[in-house]
Amino acid sequence: MAVFTEVSEDEARALLHTLKLGELRELRGIQGGIENTNYFATTERDGTPHEYVLTLFERLGPEQLPFYLHLMKHLAQRGIPVPDPQPDANGDILHTVCGKPAAVVNKLRGKSELAPLASHCAAVGAMLARMHLAGRDYDRRQPNLRGLPWWNETVPVVLPHVNESQAQLLRGELAFQNHVAGSSAHAALPTGPVHADLFRDNVMFEAGELTGFFDFYFAGTDTWLFDIAVCLNDWCVDLPTGAHVPDRADAFLRAYAGVRPLAAAERQLLPAMLRAGALRFWISRLWDFHLPREAALLQAHDPAHFERVLRQRVRAPAVSLPALR
Numbered sequence: 001m002a003v004f005t006e007v008s009e010d011e012a013r014a015l016l017h018t019l020k021l022g023e024l025r026e027l028r029g030i031q032g033g034i035e036n037t038n039y040f041a042t043t044e045r046d047g048t049p050h051e052y053v054l055t056l057f058e059r060l061g062p063e064q065l066p067f068y069l070h071l072m073k074h075l076a077q078r079g080i081p082v083p084d085p086q087p088d089a090n091g092d093i094l095h096t097v098c099g100k101p102a103a104v105v106n107k108l109r110g111k112s113e114l115a116p117l118a119s120h121c122a123a124v125g126a127m128l129a130r131m132h133l134a135g136r137d138y139d140r141r142q143p144n145l146r147g148l149p150w151w152n153e154t155v156p157v158v159l160p161h162v163n164e165s166q167a168q169l170l171r172g173e174l175a176f177q178n179h180v181a182g183s184s185a186h187a188a189l190p191t192g193p194v195h196a197d198l199f200r201d202n203v204m205f206e207a208g209e210l211t212g213f214f215d216f217y218f219a220g221t222d223t224w225l226f227d228i229a230v231c232l233n234d235w236c237v238d239l240p241t242g243a244h245v246p247d248r249a250d251a252f253l254r255a256y257a258g259v260r261p262l263a264a265a266e267r268q269l270l271p272a273m274l275r276a277g278a279l280r281f282w283i284s285r286l287w288d289f290h291l292p293r294e295a296a297l298l299q300a301h302d303p304a305h306f307e308r309v310l311r312q313r314v315r316a317p318a319v320s321l322p323a324l325r
């Protein structure tokens, strides 16, 4: 369930009126998601139905939200198919509902592709590269709040909950990632706004075509390579085993590089960044699993999955990436 705050039809109607989005016809709580309260809202305007998503932010506040919401607007204005936050008469896109920060965005068509083929991975790769290029002139900056400083803070918190072999892997990998982050190759990596959580459940497809992607609330300013690694570790991995799937990874990388060729430092650091991407989600899943927030996390994701991915990435750093040869 992902309705932590009940929104009445009257409250939703009032906001939709203020935003001039039409007359509320239907308000439905959305089941998926683990962070925020989400509703689908259907309105009628000029005799036509329009569909929106109303989100109440349960954890993020006015310090962090403008970066995410303005990034979505910036990308939408440049033709990237992401939800477009709707403004009020003053141009504000961050609203208040039930005393919580809230946003209204357009509903994307399609549904998630949870068993992707190489063609889906190629579509995601090309779209990610387009997003990176479209974000180059975005003028706000906010660090990836789930980046290296957070890993350094959080690993000691989760260590008491894991066995000795897992503790060794966590400590060793964290030391390795701190070392990589201090290297000259790392300093040469191109950076910009990244999505940082572009998993299968955050991308929509319809009839095999990518129709959009959403959930920008882990976005931040970071290396583009980190975004690539996060995608490869989800879209191009066999979920039961955590094994790299070469044909999907190849399709993803070819399509990405077709829009934005990778720099030499990116090719050099991809194996290390694949480990970083696996470490990031292993840590957050351990943290969510062993130290759940009150009521919010009803279905923690399985931490063991990213432990398996990380072990494979450490064991076989030279994954075959033909697109980069």
Ligand SMILES: Nc1ncnc2c1ncn2[C@@H]1O[C@H](COP(=O)(O)OP(=O)(O)O)[C@@H](O)[C@H]1O
Pocket (backbone or CB within 6 Å): 002, 030, 032, 033, 034, 035, 036, 037, 038, 053, 083, 105, 106, 107, 108, 109, 201, 214, 215, 217
């Ligand atoms: N703009 C959108 N268009 C269509 N569906 C959306 C949109 N935003 C959210 N959803 C739906 O709501 C669900 C939960 O959204 P998500 O952003 O993943 O929530 P959370 O941030 O709580 O994890 C998604 O799985 C999707 O089905």
Ligand SMILES: N[C@@H](CCOP(=O)(O)O)C(=O)O
Pocket (backbone or CB within 6 Å): 033, 034, 035, 197, 199, 201, 202, 215, 281, 284, 285, 301
């Ligand atoms: N993708 C992350 C968790 C983030 O959840 P989301 O529902 O907000 O995408 C993971 O799989 O650990």
